[in-house]
Amino acid sequence: MRTAIVLFNLGGPDRPEAIKPFRVNLFLDKAIIRAPWFIRVWLSRLIARSSSKAAYENYQLMGGKSPLLELTQAQASALEANLGPDYRCFIAMRYWHPFARETIRELKAWAPERVLLLPLYPQFSTTTTGSSLTNWREAVAEAGLTVQVTTLCCWFDDKAYVASIAALVREAIEDAMAQKKGLRLRVLFSAHGLPESIIKAGDPYQAQVEATSAAVMTLLANTGVEAQVCYQSRATPQKWLEPSTIEAIEQAGRDGVGVVVVPIAFVSDHIETLVELDIENRHLAEKAGVPVYIRSRAPNDDPDFIRALAGLVRRAKTPGLCRGGSPCGKHKDCPWEIRGAP
Structure with missing residues (x-):
């Protein structure tokens, strides 16, 4: 057809x-x-x-x-x-x-x-x-x-989609581990944020982001890394979903853990991956004392x-x-x- x-x-x-x-x-x-x-x-x-x-x-x-x-x-x-x-x-x-x-x-x-x-x-x-x-x-x-x-x-929660993301995250974890042996590592699943009022009105986005992240981590259980969901790109004065990606990176610095940032809600590179995560948040991580900062690849046209x-x-x-x-x-x-x- x-x-x-x-x-x-x-x-x-x-x-x-x-x-x-x-x-x-x-x-x-x-x-x-x-x-x-x-x-x-x-x-x-x-x-x-x-x-x-x-x-x-x-x-x-x-x-x-x-x-x-x-x-x-x-x-x-x-x-x-x-x-x-x-x-x-x-x-x-x-x-x-x-x-x-x-x-x-x-x-x-x-x-x-x-x-x-x-x-x-x-x-x-x-x-x-x-x-x-x-x-x-x-x-x-x-x-x-x-x-x-x-x-x-x-x-x-599509199994093939989840597996494709898990493969990209595993690649980034291996990169981070290669940079510093014995590194304690935290995966930050960074999704675009939303005002809390939209979620409270019934929007399922937060629950689905958390479900995707959990499904990916199930496939990465043998890596021994920690995981956290966080939210980026706040654009209005309202109360937004927490923790922010900025807060999560700063906490990683205080904890002395390396981070792998996963753009979990994005399937293509754009300003929020190439500038916000790759430049602005990388500088923040360096300032916060994060020992290793890696951003996993966006899916783009990954086979x-x-x-x-x-x-x-x-x-x-x-x-x-x-x-x-x-x-x-x-x-x-x-x-x-x-x-x-x-």
Whole structure:
């Protein structure tokens, strides 16, 4: 069956001039700033303006733009090669090009027999997968797209995905151990943070991040390392999930343990791995006296990770299903009602 796979991700500025509008789009999203429209407009512009200099400098460290689109294109190409000629991948970014409405025009021209929506967020959150799928539904309604649709809303506990992450973490652990024999080591599973209020409202993201991290550590039980979940990238004054990655690194320094930082909620490198973790937090670790600081590789187009995605796609056969084969809404932890929605 001729199948279009739509890969969703955050997006990122493709040139310095796009940094401000990208950030405005991000903070204008009602799933991110949960306030009336006129307040979101004011806040999005205020936040983008107040931190524009720092944002510009950080993107300059990556050549003036985000690498996320190119990395997602590489993932799409690798996934197509794994699945064969009956499948074609399309990319829809949430806050910068290609937007969903642009992707739908391209998808319609290819005329698929069915569409599989595959958010590149392993753990579901209303702020990521939920926002992308809502945006997609709105764009589909505008475009009048009518085609059989299957949605994978989360895959945080998929065995092949977990195994692919465990292999990357094991590689980083071995690197850290090689740098300093007999090192006491702590794995920090660093996920993008959220305000606590969003979790208290029923968002399953924190529970799914913790479940993924625990599943990875089960496969690494023979390494003898410690593990901790932490959260990065706080962006608003609200109380966010704790501990922060900064706090976890500082505590590691006080404890005299080396750290392996795992970007557990990210499947592609972008500003939060390449700048926040690799530069800012590395400097923090040195200042805090952390003996060894290693960041495990993001999946990107790692062959094991791509095979895991291909497995999810092959198992997602029925319209309206999520998590690769179980009816959406039937899981006790299923976070989002898909039935009847494109």
